[in-house]
Structures are given as structure tokens and as C-alpha cells.
Amino acid sequence: MDEDNLPRIRSDAASQLAKEALDTYSQDELMERIRLLEAEIARVKAHHAKAADHRKLADALFRPRESD
Numbered sequence: 515m516d517e518d519n520l521p522r523i524r525s526d527a528a529s530q531l532a533k534e535a536l537d538t539y540s541q542d543e544l545m546e547r548i549r550l551l552e553a554e555i556a557r558v559k560a561h562h563a564k565a566a567d568h569r570k571l572a573d574a575l576f577r578p579r580e581s582d
Contacts, residue, residue, distance in 0.1 A: 531551075536544065 539547065
């Protein structure tokens, strides 16, 4: 079987991060972590918006035409 056709295994990084103990982090390290997480949220939101726009274009292209 072609490896490219196999489903990708995705780890749920957010769940793993949520389980991590934060007691050992300094305040500066926690603020850096927040900065990195906010940057990742922005990246995911931008990708979601791009995918939504792509979907809208595809839906418009393949939508059945209305009869006059």
C-alpha cells in the first residue's frame, strides 16, 4: 500500500500541553509560553479563514445552477 494514502496520525498537542504541570516554570517562562500559544492561535485562525474562503469558492463553483 502506498504510504501517501495512509491516514496521518495527529497528536493532540493542546491536550498534551493542558496536562503539563506548570509549577516548575518561572513567571518569565510562563509569559513566553503565553506569547507562543497566542501566536499559534493566530496562525490556526488565519489558516481556518483561508480554508473557509477556499471552501466558499469551491461551493460556488460546484453549486448547481438555478434554472431561469
